[in-house]
Amino acid sequence: MMNNKGFTTTNLHSDRRSKPEHGVLHKAIHPSVAFEYEDARHLAEVFQGKRAGYSYGRQTNPTVTALQDRITAMEQGVASIAFATGMAAIASTMLALLRQGDHLVSSAFLFGNTNSFFSSLMRLGINVSYVNAADVAEVEAAVTETTRLVFVETIANPVTQVADLRAIGDFCKSRGLLYCVDNTMTTPHLFNPKSVGAGLVVNSLTKYIGGHGNALGGAVTDTGKYDWTRFDNILDTYRSGDSTLWGITQIRKKGLRDMGASLGPEAAHHLAVGSETLPMRVKQACINAQELAGFCDRHDKVDHTFYPGLPGHPQHERARQLFRYFGAIFSINLAPGVDCFDILNRMQTVIASSNLGDTRTLAIPVAHTIYHEMGANRRQSMGITDSMIRFSVGIEDTEDLLEDFEQALA
Numbered sequence: 001m002m003n004n005k006g007f008t009t010t011n012l013h014s015d016r017r018s019k020p021e022h023g024v025l026h027k028a029i030h031p032s033v034a035f036e037y038e039d040a041r042h043l044a045e046v047f048q049g050k051r052a053g054y055s056y057g058r059q060t061n062p063t064v065t066a067l068q069d070r071i072t073a074m075e076q077g078v079a080s081i082a083f084a085t086g087m088a089a090i091a092s093t094m095l096a097l098l099r100q101g102d103h104l105v106s107s108a109f110l111f112g113n114t115n116s117f118f119s120s121l122m123r124l125g126i127n128v129s130y131v132n133a134a135d136v137a138e139v140e141a142a143v144t145e146t147t148r149l150v151f152v153e154t155i156a157n158p159v160t161q162v163a164d165l166r167a168i169g170d171f172c173k174s175r176g177l178l179y180c181v182d183n184t185m186t187t188p189h190l191f192n193p194k195s196v197g198a199g200l201v202v203n204s205l206t207k208y209i210g211g212h213g214n215a216l217g218g219a220v221t222d223t224g225k226y227d228w229t230r231f232d233n234i235l236d237t238y239r240s241g242d243s244t245l246w247g248i249t250q251i252r253k254k255g256l257r258d259m260g261a262s263l264g265p266e267a268a269h270h271l272a273v274g275s276e277t278l279p280m281r282v283k284q285a286c287i288n289a290q291e292l293a294g295f296c297d298r299h300d301k302v303d304h305t306f307y308p309g310l311p312g313h314p315q316h317e318r319a320r321q322l323f324r325y326f327g328a329i330f331s332i333n334l335a336p337g338v339d340c341f342d343i344l345n346r347m348q349t350v351i352a353s354s355n356l357g358d359t360r361t362l363a364i365p366v367a368h369t370i371y372h373e374m375g376a377n378r379r380q381s382m383g384i385t386d387s388m389i390r391f392s393v394g395i396e397d398t399e400d401l402l403e404d405f406e407q408a409l410a
């Protein structure tokens with residue numbers, strides 16, 4: 001799968017290398033749900049996993065497979081499965097791998113809907129401990145006899161804590177725990193969780209990888225780093241052949257096939273085309289974020305700026321060591337008496353909107369929107385104040401963004 005070419009070259013040429021029909025450069029959009037075989041025995045062999053091929057669109061589709069191959073190459077993994085959304089990837093993976101009585105350790109600083117989904121897991125009898133994942137000691141202290149996996153994000157939303165990614169990876173390895181990293185915020189261009197020992201990597205393709213806010217999607221990638229023979233919950237049916245593939249097979253069958261949150265071929269095409277410019281977009285967005293966060297940090301209407309690229313950020317050094325750039329998300333707490341809605345309404349180029357990882361710069365008053373349902377107590381424990389604004393910085397010209405911030409905060 002991986003060759004010795006760079007990230008962009010590999011990505012741009014990945015569809016060509018699978019020898020597509022008519023020599024097309026982009027994998028075609030294949031809407032067909034069903035597939036025909038000249039010899040009916042071949043259909044049976046595809047079903048039994050003895051022959052490569054397609055059986056039914058809920059499980060596999062050529063357009064989606066081409067996108068999965070790109071994600072696998074980006075994460076330098078062994079296999080990926082795409083889902084309809086990032087949440088579908090997380091939920092299907094967890095439900096495929098965990099059972100009642102299991103325990104998982106999660107970062108307390110989590111994407112809001114992942115947090116909400118984990119509370120659904122708790123109602124099903126799967127216990128979740130939330131810890132400050134910026135400190136590996138908290139992860140270690142939370143692990144019990146029944147712990148099956150550790151789940152963290154790279155740069156957390158919206159306060160930008162950076163998990164102790166390498167130390168947690170070392171710890172998981174020593175204990176045989178599955179380490180699952182949500183890489184959405186950093187993207188495989190800034191960081192490969194495989195490099196710190198993650199066994200599974202989740203990416204919301206909706207965000208930076210697709211990058212244009214025009215399609216939803218998610219993926220889970222097996223990096224090949226985890227020894228699945230140590231995972232008790234692999235069903236007997238999937239405990240045969242190469243053990244590297246046991247986990248991803250169970251996720252494909254029990255997660256994708258049975259729960260059915262499949263990615264559509266049209267969305268897969270949009271996401272694949274968007275992914276071709278990932279490095280250029282992310283670089284420009286990170287450069288812009290650094291400028292804007294620095295500007296806010298010096299501004300007297302801003303109480304605090306949260307951005308790993310600022311030297312005063314508690315995990316600034318860690319972020320420098322782990323990531324190519326410092327990411328394109330930053331948040332601010334406004335000074336007392338400054339209203340977050342007034343500032344947002346004055347912004348002209350920056351758009352009040354809930355997505356992130358778009359080409360456009362988007363801003364959201366987090367306590368009143370994406371973290372509203374969570375309640376004041378949990379918000380407080382996550383460091384989210386009522387005046388906090390989160391910015392997802394886009395790829396606009398830096399000067400134009402700075403000008404917009406200047407006039408809105410004047």
Ligand SMILES: *Cc1c(COP(=O)(O)O)cnc(C)c1O
Pocket residue numbers: 085086087088111114153157182184185204205206207216217218356
């Ligand atoms: C957006 C996001 C998700 C969920 O992705 P969707 O495609 O919106 O379902 C998961 N994790 C993180 C960190 C995200 O930002």
